[in-house]
Structure formats: structure tokens, C-alpha cells
Amino acid sequence: xxxxxxxxxxxxxxxxxxxxxxxxxxxxxxxxxxxxxxxxxxxxxxxxxxxxxxxxxxxxxxxxxxxxxxxxxxxxxxxxxxxxxxxxxxxxxxxxxxxxxxxxxxxxxxxxxxxxxxxxxxxxxxxxxxxxxxxxxxxxxxxxxxxxxxxxxxxxxxxxxxxxxxxxxxxxxxxxxxxxxxxxxxxxxxxxxxxxxxxxxxxxxxxxxxxxxxxxxxxxxxxxxxxxxxxxxxxxxxxxxxxxxxxxxxxxxxxxxxxxxxxxxxxxxxxxxxxxxxx
Ligand SMILES: C[S@@+](CC[C@H](N)C(=O)[O-])C[C@H]1O[C@@H](n2cnc3c(N)ncnc32)[C@H](O)[C@@H]1O
Numbered sequence: 001x002x003x004x005x006x007x008x009x010x011x012x013x014x015x016x017x018x019x020x021x022x023x024x025x026x027x028x029x030x031x032x033x034x035x036x037x038x039x040x041x042x043x044x045x046x047x048x049x050x051x052x053x054x055x056x057x058x059x060x061x062x063x064x065x066x067x068x069x070x071x072x073x074x075x076x077x078x079x080x081x082x083x084x085x086x087x088x089x090x091x092x093x094x095x096x097x098x099x100x101x102x103x104x105x106x107x108x109x110x111x112x113x114x115x116x117x118x119x120x121x122x123x124x125x126x127x128x129x130x131x132x133x134x135x136x137x138x139x140x141x142x143x144x145x146x147x148x149x150x151x152x153x154x155x156x157x158x159x160x161x162x163x164x165x166x167x168x169x170x171x172x173x174x175x176x177x178x179x180x181x182x183x184x185x186x187x188x189x190x191x192x193x194x195x196x197x198x199x200x201x202x203x204x205x206x207x208x209x210x211x212x213x214x215x216x217x218x219x220x221x222x223x224x225x226x227x228x229x230x231x232x233x234x235x236x237x238x239x240x241x242x243x244x245x246x247x248x249x250x251x252x253x254x255x256x257x258x259x260x261x262x263x264x265x266x267x268x269x270x271x272x273x274x275x276x277x278x279x
Contacts, residue, residue, distance in 0.1 A: 001119050003165030009047035010060030010096040012263045013237035015067060016223045017163065017194050018102050019255065020239055020248075022080040024159055024190060025106040027245035034110035035157035037103045038150055040143035040178065041164045042115040044122045045100035045129040049093065060096065062225075066262050068093045074258055076251055079106055099161055100126060104133055111135065114150050116143050144174055147181040151189070158186055163194045172206040179242060180213055187216065191242035197222060199231035203238075211275045215242045218276040221252050225265040236268075240275070 008014065028035050049060050064084070067073075073081070083105045087095040097105070100115045107113065115130065116139040117123040123140035130136045141149070143164060151158065160182050164171050175193045182189045197203065210218055224236035241248070249272070256270035 001165075001167075003167050004053060004119075004122065005043040005098065005165075006047055006051060006053035007057045008059050009054050009098065010049055010064035012063045012223065012225050012265075013194070013196070013234070014096070015063050015263065016221075016237055016259065017192075017239060018097070018099065019077065019080045019259070020221065020241070020252070021099060021102055021159075021161065021192065022083070022106055023076060023248060023251050023255075024192070024245060025103065026079055027247050028157060028159070028190075029108060032110075033157060034112065034155045035107075035159060036153040036155040037107060037111065037113045038146055038153070038158060038160045039099050039103065039113070039115045040146035040160070040162050042100050042117045042126055042138075043098045043163075044117070044125040045098045045104075045115070046087070047096045047098060049096055054096075062265060063263065064096060065093060070262055074254060076255055099163065100130060100136075104130065104136060107135070109135070112153075112155065113137070114139065114146075114153075116141060116146050118143055144178055147178050147185060151182055151185040153186070157188070157190070159190045159192070161192050161194070166196055172203070173209060176206070176209045176213055179210075179215070183213070183215055183242070188243060190245065191215070191240075193240040195238050195240065196234055197224065197228060197236045197238055198234055200228045201231075207275060210240050213242075213276075215276050217244070217274065217278040218242050219244045219249060219252075220271065220273055220275050221256065222271040223256060223259055223263065224269045224271075225263050227267050227269075
């Protein structure tokens with residue numbers, strides 16, 4: 001396990017993933033009924049952008065730093081940026097929330113968080129960062145076992161984020177397996193898989209597997225910061241969203257072009273379509 005998310009915290013891919021998560025929490029919060037948030041590969045929860053790891057790559061400068069400085073922000077960013085403002089009350093951008101901290105701040109008293117991180121040091125940091133919130137349970141086991149170990153949840157509504165490091169070649173297919181296990185336990189699971197876009201040809205099989213996953217409906221949202229013509233670099237990233245809450249598609253149609261404009265590194269673009277349409 002070599003991957004440490006601190007090197008990438010706040011980059012364009014984190015902005016896409018965390019903004020979409022914030023919208024899912026907002027849409028689910030329109031109803032009183034509680035929901036559970038499950039994060040199979042949670043990271044440490046909170047990142048210091050001035051720390052050694054984030055400073056070495058500076059990826060956040062092309063990500064959240066651009067959004068932080070942007071003018072005429074769409075109101076759909078309010079919740080996401082509100083969390084970052086709370087972490088940086090003097091206005092200088094230094095701390096960035098990982099998915100656990102975002103979820104902790106954007107969920108309610110009745111909601112519950114089950115976070116899992118396998119890396120020994122990062123798991124310990126996550127536990128420290130989440131300490132004191134009784135709605136949060138931190139697990140330090142195998143992320144791929146999360147659907148089997150923690151589902152079905154006592155809450156009828158559940159959001160499952162599957163966000164592995166993609167260090168190994170089989171991780172795209174493991175994501176689909178984990179998703180199917182989750183749907184087998186709770187067909188209504190709102191499942192979010194994050195994936196990197198490097199070689200589009202490699203993703204073809206993943207898209208086919210997702211389309212055959214048996215999910216009730218599945219939305220694909222992708223943001224490219226470069227054209228997808230160079231398989232050696234990260235051109236962008238995508239989210240496969242199973243059972244997206246009603247309204248999310250329209251919101252993404254507003255947000256993706258705006259994000260592409262803000263986060264372009266050479267030539268940016270976006271894509272939003274259904275891999276499985278509702279029957
Ligand atoms: C992309 S990062 C997660 C980022 C986090 N979800 C966020 O958005 O802030 C992937 C994490 O998975 C952890 N990890 C790697 N292999 C794992 C495994 N088999 N089970 C659980 N966690 C794992 C890594 O240590 C790393 O922290």
C-alpha cells in the first residue's frame with residue numbers, strides 16, 4: 001500500500017467527487033428519514049495543503065485553489081464551499097476536507113457514517129480526525145469487504161462511496177463486484193464509484209461491466225481537464241452513480257460545464273449520460 005491521498009488532496013478529481021457528494025447529501029436531506037454513509041476507502045478525512053505531501057505535488061493549485069478564487073460561483077457549490085470555509089475561517093486556503101469530513105459536516109443528527117481505511121497510519125489519523133462525533137464509526141479493515149460486512153444498514157437509505165487508489169490493474173473490476181454485492185443487499189443503494197480517466201480503451205470494459213451490473217439505473221459523469229489522447233497522464237476522472245437521487249442529473253448538467261471551464265489544464269470537456277436507464 002504505497003498510495004497516500006495527501007499527495008492528491010484537493011485536485012480536480014477531488015473537486016468533482018466531493019462536489020457531487022455534497023449534492024447527494026443535500027438532495028437526500030430533503031426528506032427527514034435518516035441515511036447511512038459508507039466509505040470503503042476513506043483516507044484520513046482532513047488534509048493540510050501546506051503539509052509536505054500536498055506541497056510536493058501542488059495538485060490542489062489546479063483544483064480547489066482555482067474554485068476558491070473563482071467569481072460568480074453557482075449556488076450549487078454553497079454546501080461544498082461552506083465546509084471548506086469552516087475549515088479555513090481566515091479565508092486563506094490551507095485545510096481541505098476528505099470525503100469523511102465532508103460527510104460529517106453535511107449530514108444530520110439522525111444520519112450515521114461508517115468509514116473504512118486499511119492503511120495503518122492513515123486509519124489511525126482518520127480515527128483521530130473523526131473523534132468525538134458519536135455518529136461516526138471508523139473501521140480499519142479491507143475496503144472490498146465493506147458491502148458484505150456493513151450492509152444491509154439499519155437505515156433504509158444508504159450512500160456508498162467506492163474510491164480505491166487504483167494501484168492495481170484489477171481495481172476497476174473489483175469496484176463492479178463490490179457494487180453488485182451492495183445492490184444484492186440493498187437494491188436502493190446510492191452507489192458512487194470514482195475512477196481515473198487515463199486510457200479510454202481500458203475503461204471500455206469497465207463501462208460494459210457497469211452496464212451489465214443489473215443496477216436499476218446508472219449515471220456516468222466525467223470531467224476531462226486534458227483531451228483523452230495521452231494514456232500516460234490523467235486526462236480527467238469520472239463518477240459512476242447508481243440510483244442517483246432525483247434532481248442530481250439536472251444539477252450535474254449545470255455544474256459540469258462550469259467545472260470544465262474552471263479546471264481546464266489544456267482542453268477541457270465533460271460527459272453526462274446514462275449507462276443504465278430506468279426501466
Ligand atoms: C483515493 S484515496 C481515498 C480518498 C477519500 N475517499 C476522499 O475522497 O477523501 C484511497 C484510500 O484507500 C486506501 N486503501 C488502499 N487499499 C485499501 C484497501 N484494500 N482497503 C481499504 N482501504 C484501502 C488508501 O490508503 C487511501 O487512503
